[in-house]
Amino acid sequence: MQFITRLSRWILSGPRVWLSLIFVVFVILLFVYESLVSPTQDVKDFTLPNSKKETTVRKEATTRKPVVKEDTNTDEDNDYDSLVTTDPLKNVETVTAPLPSIDYVIKSGDTLERIFARLGLSRESMYAVLEADQEYLVLEPLLPNDKFTFKLDENGELLSLTRRIDISKSVSYVQHDSGGFVYEEHIKPITYKDKVVHSKIVGNFYLSAKKAGLSDANILIINDVLKGRVDFRKDVRANDTFNFVVKNGSINNVKVGESQLEALEITVQGQTYRAFLHSDGRFYDQNGNSLTPALLRWPTRKEYRVTSPFNANRLHPITGHPAPHNGVDLGTPTGTEVLATGDGIVTRIATHKYAGKYVVVDYTGPYSSRFLHLSKILVKQGQKVKRGQVIALSGNTGRTTGAHLHYELHVRGRPVNPMTAEIPTTQSISKAERVEYDANVKRWLTLMSGDKSEGKSIKP
Numbered sequence: 264m265q266f267i268t269r270l271s272r273w274i275l276s277g278p279r280v281w282l283s284l285i286f287v288v289f290v291i292l293l294f295v296y297e298s299l300v301s302p303t304q305d306v307k308d309f310t311l312p313n314s315k316k317e318t319t320v321r322k323e324a325t326t327r328k329p330v331v332k333e334d335t336n337t338d339e340d341n342d343y344d345s346l347v348t349t350d351p352l353k354n355v356e357t358v359t360a361p362l363p364s365i366d367y368v369i370k371s372g373d374t375l376e377r378i379f380a381r382l383g384l385s386r387e388s389m390y391a392v393l394e395a396d397q398e399y400l401v402l403e404p405l406l407p408n409d410k411f412t413f414k415l416d417e418n419g420e421l422l423s424l425t426r427r428i429d430i431s432k433s434v435s436y437v438q439h440d441s442g443g444f445v446y447e448e449h450i451k452p453i454t455y456k457d458k459v460v461h462s463k464i465v466g467n468f469y470l471s472a473k474k475a476g477l478s479d480a481n482i483l484i485i486n487d488v489l490k491g492r493v494d495f496r497k498d499v500r501a502n503d504t505f506n507f508v509v510k511n512g513s514i515n516n517v518k519v520g521e522s523q524l525e526a527l528e529i530t531v532q533g534q535t536y537r538a539f540l541h542s543d544g545r546f547y548d549q550n551g552n553s554l555t556p557a558l559l560r561w562p563t564r565k566e567y568r569v570t571s572p573f574n575a576n577r578l579h580p581i582t583g584h585p586a587p588h589n590g591v592d593l594g595t596p597t598g599t600e601v602l603a604t605g606d607g608i609v610t611r612i613a614t615h616k617y618a619g620k621y622v623v624v625d626y627t628g629p630y631s632s633r634f635l636h637l638s639k640i641l642v643k644q645g646q647k648v649k650r651g652q653v654i655a656l657s658g659n660t661g662r663t664t665g666a667h668l669h670y671e672l673h674v675r676g677r678p679v680n681p682m683t684a685e686i687p688t689t690q691s692i693s694k695a696e697r698v699e700y701d702a703n704v705k706r707w708l709t710l711m712s713g714d715k716s717e718g719k720s721i722k723p
Contacts, residue, residue, distance in 0.1 A: 526707035590671035619661025
């Protein structure tokens with residue numbers, strides 16, 4: 264008893280009282296903690312909110328892996344199993360995101376190389392596209408406000424490149440399994456309608472024709488088909504009349520392309536001259552005699568050996584995919600004179616990584632030519648050229664295995680074999696086609712001689 268009395272005096276004396284109080288509080292808190300958070304050996308009494316039935320969940324403390332129960336539960340058991348799944352995405356519906364595509368509007372100063380770099384696309388994919396473009400040359404030149412669409416895969420690699428030519432046509436280069444690209448065209452159907460125009464000469468023929476709505480290309484056609492009959496600088500007088508029929512194409516009432524001249528009649532000093540377009544793309548007079556200047560078969564002064572022939576159905580020797588050769592290769596030494604094969608206008612001069620230096624010439628009617636791998640170009644874009652005129656020198660530019668001239672002939676925008684295609688010559692329409700031609704001529708003459716209210720009348 265005396266010991267207890269001394270102990271109590273010792274504890275309650277001086278600073279020892281605070282140590283005693285701290286110890287007591289610690290013991291009390293430890294007891295409260297143990298009662299609240301100690302693990303439960305049996306969790307049968309534990310119920311999740313809104314659960315319909317008690318469910319046993321066991322965990323291994325050492326591995327912290329959940330124990331997956333066999334699928335012997337009832338529907339009510341599954342209410343909780345869905346909350347303790349081993350895969351958090353198990354019940355999430357898989358959604359496949361569409362492959363990304365980028366619409367790019369061409370700006371002034373853009374080049375394909377800059378565009379590919381800006382979009383993070385590889386130079387290898389650009390070169391593969393240009394290689395496929397060598398036989399078509401539709402990606403360049405780049406014109407401001409033109410629209411390109413790049414379709415990419417999930418890794419950001421190029422799957423296809425599409426260029427919108429106009430409302431009726433777009434072209435694509437689509438990647439195939441071997442990594443290269445193939446050419447595809449997408450064409451919308453066009454509605455065509457004839458329009459007749461009646462007009463008179465005011466000032467000179469060119470200005471009067473422009474005022475009447477004729478394009479420079481159509482005015483050149485008129486000059487070509489009637490030269491030798493009419494001198495438009497000397498013979499034409501004020502108030503001389505001219506009428507013409509043009510065919511316009513449209514999609515949903517939106518004009519597509521340029522107007523195509525189909526028929527013309529002009530009265531000069533009392534004499535009337537007429538020209539009519541036939542289905543072969545050439546112009547003839549009312550009696551069916553050709554008015555279209557003939558084309559040269561060869562673009563050189565002598566006939567050189569064909570080192571690679573025209574083959575629109577050629578397949579790539581490795582990939583097996585289409586790789587057409589849209590022209591003929593002639594074994595010309597570097598510096599050989601290249602001739603325009605008809606009267607026309609130079610519409611394009613450019614340099615291509617694979618086609619090298621090249622020139623495009625549009626001739627009278629539906630004809631045009633391309634000359635590739637040139638060493639020197641002797642004409643300018645927009646320049647008028649005559650059949651047989653020297654326009655360039657052959658060479659070895661671009662991707663070639665040696666010096667040669669790649670020559671193409673196109674009819675209505677489609678490549679044909681220039682060595683075998685029927686080209687304009689001084690001939691008449693065959694008897695088999697004369698019925699069709701005469702019917703068209705009769706219709707056009709009716710339009711041009713009919714009431715001016717039926718067409719467009721241009722007042723002087």
